Amino acid sequence: MELKEAMLKRRSVRSFSPEKIREENINQLLHYAMAGPSACNRRPWEFYVVTNEEILEKLRQSTRYSNMNAPLAIVVCGNMKKALPMQMQDFWIQDCSAAMENILLGVTSLNLGACWVGVLPQKRPVERVKKILSVDDNIIPLGIAFIGYPLETPEARDQYDINKIHIIK
């Protein structure tokens, strides 16, 4: 699938078949994630790949809107030991968001489905996910990509809105 097609075809999928995702596809998604841009190329990201049903179930309960039956979750986290210093630190959020979007586009290109579930900036979900993953305080979860074979196919759509464009000449 061409990228231009994947960009318009990508939709949030929230219902999945129990079929497992092939290792090869998981690896592809992680390559796409880490191909993303990052401020000063710090790449302050860490990816927690979860296929363990018990842990998945905990992740499903970690926020109000995360109850999705996907057989795979990739939790995209920032590593504060790798992030830029001082007032530049928060660039990690943009870096990890770009990685997350690459995962979602990759998912679409592989004819899989996914939903980005936001964790940051919700304090309690952040703490819950850190605990579920047993990570130390340098690791901050940005969001969870729940991924699987889709049981629903939301229609591709173009949300182009001319009112959002401000031409400055």
Ligand SMILES: Cc1cc2nc3c(=O)[nH]c(=O)nc-3n(C[C@H](O)[C@H](O)[C@H](O)COP(=O)(O)O)c2cc1C
């Ligand atoms: C930062 C962020 C957080 C999101 N969190 C959730 C979530 O917790 N649960 C959920 O079902 N969808 C979540 N979504 C998906 C949005 O609801 C979805 O992208 C939006 O409704 C547009 O639909 P589309 O993705 O099909 O284009 C999130 C999306 C983003 C970008």
